[in-house]
Amino acid sequence: MSTQTDLETDAERLSSAPTEQDGPSGIGALGWLRWTWRQLTSMRVALILLFLLSLAAIPGSLIPQNSQNAFKVQTWKAAHPGVSPVYEKLQLFDVYSSAWFSAIYILLFVSLAGCIIPRTWQFVGVLRAKPPAAPKNLTRMPVYAAWHTEAGHKAVNAAAYAQLKRRGFRAHLSGGAVAAEKGYLREVGNLAFHLSLFALLAGFAWASLASGEGGKLVIEKQGYSNTATQLDDFTGSQFYGLEDLDPFGFKLDGFTARYATSGPQAGSARQFTAHIRYWTGSDTGKLTKGDIEVNHPLEIGGNKVFLIGHGYAPVVTVKNAKGEKVYSGPTAFLPQDGNLTSTGVLKVNDYGEKDGKKTQLGFNGYFLPTAPESFEKTGPVSLFPDAADPMLVLTAYAGDLGTDSGLPQNVYQLDTKHLTQLTQDGNPARARLKPGQAWTLPDGYGTLTFEGYQQWASFTVSHRPGNSIALIGAVAAILGLIGSLFVQRRRVWVRATAGPDGRTLVEVAGLARSESARIAEELAEIAVDLQDDAPAVDDEPSDEPARTAQDSKE
Amino acid sequence: MNLASSVDPQLADLSNKLIYSAMAVYVIAMFAHIFEWTFGSKGAVAVRSVEQAGLAAAVAAAQGPAKGAKKVTVTVASADGGTTTLTRTALADAGATVVTSGRDTVADLDGPGAAGSSEKGDLAGRIAVSLAALGAVLHAGAVLTRGLSVVRWPWGNMYEFSCAFALAMVVAYLGLLAAKKPVRWLGLPVLVAVILTLGLAVTVLYTESEQLVPALHSYWLAIHVSTAIFCGGAFYAAFIATVLYLGKDTYDRRIAAGRTSGPLGTPASIWQRLPAAATFDKLSYRINAIVFPLWTFTIVAGAIWAEAAWGKYWEWDPKETWSFITWVFYACYLHARATAGWKGRKAAYLALLAFACWLFNYYGVNIFVTGKHSYAGV
Numbered sequence A: 001m002s003t004q005t006d007l008e009t010d011a012e013r014l015s016s017a018p019t020e021q022d023g024p025s026g027i028g029a030l031g032w033l034r035w036t037w038r039q040l041t042s043m044r045v046a047l048i049l050l051f052l053l054s055l056a057a058i059p060g061s062l063i064p065q066n067s068q069n070a071f072k073v074q075t076w077k078a079a080h081p082g083v084s085p086v087y088e089k090l091q092l093f094d095v096y097s098s099a100w101f102s103a104i105y106i107l108l109f110v111s112l113a114g115c116i117i118p119r120t121w122q123f124v125g126v127l128r129a130k131p132p133a134a135p136k137n138l139t140r141m142p143v144y145a146a147w148h149t150e151a152g153h154k155a156v157n158a159a160a161y162a163q164l165k166r167r168g169f170r171a172h173l174s175g176g177a178v179a180a181e182k183g184y185l186r187e188v189g190n191l192a193f194h195l196s197l198f199a200l201l202a203g204f205a206w207a208s209l210a211s212g213e214g215g216k217l218v219i220e221k222q223g224y225s226n227t228a229t230q231l232d233d234f235t236g237s238q239f240y241g242l243e244d245l246d247p248f249g250f251k252l253d254g255f256t257a258r259y260a261t262s263g264p265q266a267g268s269a270r271q272f273t274a275h276i277r278y279w280t281g282s283d284t285g286k287l288t289k290g291d292i293e294v295n296h297p298l299e300i301g302g303n304k305v306f307l308i309g310h311g312y313a314p315v316v317t318v319k320n321a322k323g324e325k326v327y328s329g330p331t332a333f334l335p336q337d338g339n340l341t342s343t344g345v346l347k348v349n350d351y352g353e354k355d356g357k358k359t360q361l362g363f364n365g366y367f368l369p370t371a372p373e374s375f376e377k378t379g380p381v382s383l384f385p386d387a388a389d390p391m392l393v394l395t396a397y398a399g400d401l402g403t404d405s406g407l408p409q410n411v412y413q414l415d416t417k418h419l420t421q422l423t424q425d426g427n428p429a430r431a432r433l434k435p436g437q438a439w440t441l442p443d444g445y446g447t448l449t450f451e452g453y454q455q456w457a458s459f460t461v462s463h464r465p466g467n468s469i470a471l472i473g474a475v476a477a478i479l480g481l482i483g484s485l486f487v488q489r490r491r492v493w494v495r496a497t498a499g500p501d502g503r504t505l506v507e508v509a510g511l512a513r514s515e516s517a518r519i520a521e522e523l524a525e526i527a528v529d530l531q532d533d534a535p536a537v538d539d540e541p542s543d544e545p546a547r548t549a550q551d552s553k554e
Numbered sequence B: 001m002n003l004a005s006s007v008d009p010q011l012a013d014l015s016n017k018l019i020y021s022a023m024a025v026y027v028i029a030m031f032a033h034i035f036e037w038t039f040g041s042k043g044a045v046a047v048r049s050v051e052q053a054g055l056a057a058a059v060a061a062a063q064g065p066a067k068g069a070k071k072v073t074v075t076v077a078s079a080d081g082g083t084t085t086l087t088r089t090a091l092a093d094a095g096a097t098v099v100t101s102g103r104d105t106v107a108d109l110d111g112p113g114a115a116g117s118s119e120k121g122d123l124a125g126r127i128a129v130s131l132a133a134l135g136a137v138l139h140a141g142a143v144l145t146r147g148l149s150v151v152r153w154p155w156g157n158m159y160e161f162s163c164a165f166a167l168a169m170v171v172a173y174l175g176l177l178a179a180k181k182p183v184r185w186l187g188l189p190v191l192v193a194v195i196l197t198l199g200l201a202v203t204v205l206y207t208e209s210e211q212l213v214p215a216l217h218s219y220w221l222a223i224h225v226s227t228a229i230f231c232g233g234a235f236y237a238a239f240i241a242t243v244l245y246l247g248k249d250t251y252d253r254r255i256a257a258g259r260t261s262g263p264l265g266t267p268a269s270i271w272q273r274l275p276a277a278a279t280f281d282k283l284s285y286r287i288n289a290i291v292f293p294l295w296t297f298t299i300v301a302g303a304i305w306a307e308a309a310w311g312k313y314w315e316w317d318p319k320e321t322w323s324f325i326t327w328v329f330y331a332c333y334l335h336a337r338a339t340a341g342w343k344g345r346k347a348a349y350l351a352l353l354a355f356a357c358w359l360f361n362y363y364g365v366n367i368f369v370t371g372k373h374s375y376a377g378v
């Protein structure tokens, strides 16, 4: 009887997967080297590396990562001072770029190359060679059928050859039997899948080496041009720095925000759209209209511009003691909560002189798009993100803003070291202004008028090459997988032999991987069709005894 | 700026009522299945099942008109040393008839089903299936009205996701039954899973019907999330098959070692009525193999969506990371199936691990880990 292992090894030959080896063969360092390489490129090690890769990816999802949220990492470190240094050493805040994570996937890809490249050659060899000849004893194959016919054995073999060809098998006739094979797409798919993983990796690598990303906040009616000086922040890479920024720019014509006005999720956003006009290259005059929404970035000059955030910029005019306009325009305030309670500062750098001394003014406070009736219970918080009842709440400082020191300053923070807070009746001077209202500053500092507000939108300008390579890799991977998992590679043999009684014995047999249930049905179909040319003799003796007899002879 | 009309409260309310009705019907169906199992344990197990009786009739029918017809009998050697035969008969004017029959084969080792030979058990099982179908209709209505109440795809938060996912599971199960596959034994585990999922959905995960935040305004929502739901349902089914494979395999070993009960002291009669270990093993492999490319597609679609929404297609966000981990574990499982010495139980353990990752990705990451996928609404 054919044993299970025999069948399995037979079936295994339908894959060019590497076979396992137990110990080093050969002598000395070279033998060991060869052995190590064989181990590394074996299925077992591939399995272990895959397992390790998934385990290694876990900590990064549970511990805050620098690459995603550096601020969260800082908070976490502050909360866990004991383990932080150890985590730091283990690169647990940068798992996906850590030495150990990289080691695993690099080993995996080396293993993959060592496995796939020889398999590709081997497979090319298979394609160039003829399908393997029929085994001597076809009854040993996992699926088998036989019958007797009056037709001549040569004619039957020829008919079988023609039929298998018609069914898309690669077939050849020799030694009185037809050998045929089909389903090479399985192997093609498998190789394509594994090779496309390299394309994915290449796309990833290129993206991380040649990408850059900048952030920019733009107030309505204002413009932006993609240069180093205009960006609020920038992260580059090896091959894409500030000097490589692509030339383009745009003007933010307007911003539309809509919110749910009722129901339990009242106030949550329903639509954000930034309406812009943009130009590319050196032709700054030719403007094209475009909209940017969440999920719908705009591609401009090889870059993608994403809408990231939005908020309000109160428009304020400040006049000094002499009545001269010293500050005028919108200033972006940053949202602090879902209802867009926003905080910000106004820095009046060019106030001029007061009492013969060079003076600057600073204000900080809140912009509330929908202010509550009174602040008593709530404090200065907005009730709704839309500007239904806007209010500007400010306190004032005078003195030296420190903007002339030449050191970079945060535009959203007031450095009060050299400032004194203005007071009124012994309390900090404070104003709550509705649009159009003016505030006469104490101590004769002049006036501040809240003219109204504009909206702003913040954008990410992203230059990321390699996306299309990764996408092609991904599509190839999926197609490859489909071929690899759904196509069955199988072999079919037909042998017609002249018997001593003058009749012809037709034997058909098939071999497929153990997962295939269809090989039996396919073989039955082939056999039934073949009976057109080789009709079974009616008083057919059962083929079962023949099979057993042959088996027991072994 | 009046958006109040964008949610239809009556439809939303109807959807909630339908979900509760569906759950009630599922619970009754579950009890019917429990009756089926209980009655079935009393009948003699060795009696042939209805399908097998039907098979015998078909064999006879196929052998009748054999004179003059083309007929081939293929002998199939199975991995465990048994053989099956498959007979194909083709008449000149009629289509082909295919009949499989076993002798000492895997097919024969497949048990008769939960009801055993008990007629009462069979009746209970039939009632259970009808109720499950009724529950599915109500359930589908709930998902549909939920979507209609906001005129969008009904999977914008975890509550909706869970309802759709549970529906996918029931429909897949009923679909297999409708395709005449002998899977009624799946009924009890599927219903338990569905009731648990819906129970969790209406208690912990419930969110009022609402429009979506702009980050979810994308046709990728329909593509990415619906394939994810389908994958989830199918992985779940494969998980059940894997657990049953391990159970049946353990039972077979215990019987071979001379014991009389199943694993964990379960009565032998349960295991006798279930299909063979090899059947479960094959089933779980087939489901996982079919779903794996789709899961790959789901991840790729998610990456494309992420690229459109956030500018980077892969940022190792916790959800992305766990999808990746799940994917690699399933790849591991498929590799194991192709590696000598790893087939069978070891591969099955990997499949369980992969499914555990899937579950964690779904419940764990949404609830306990904060990331950009904060649509959970909990």
Ligand code: HEM
Binding pocket: A015, A016, A017, A018, A040, A041, A042, A043, A046, A050, A108, A109, A111, A112, A113, A115, A116, A190, A194, A197, A484, A485, B330, B331, B334, B335, B338
């Ligand atoms: C980079 C990580 C890898 C992934 C994600 C991966 C994934 C997969 C998947 C999903 C399959 C299933 C397709 C099938 O069953 O036909 C598969 C099959 C296979 N893999 Fe990999 N693989 C990886 C690395 C490797 C490595 C390093 C090797 C070489 C040792 C390898 C060799 C094979 C072979 C030979 C098969 C086919 C098995 C068969 O004939 O069924 N793979 N791989």
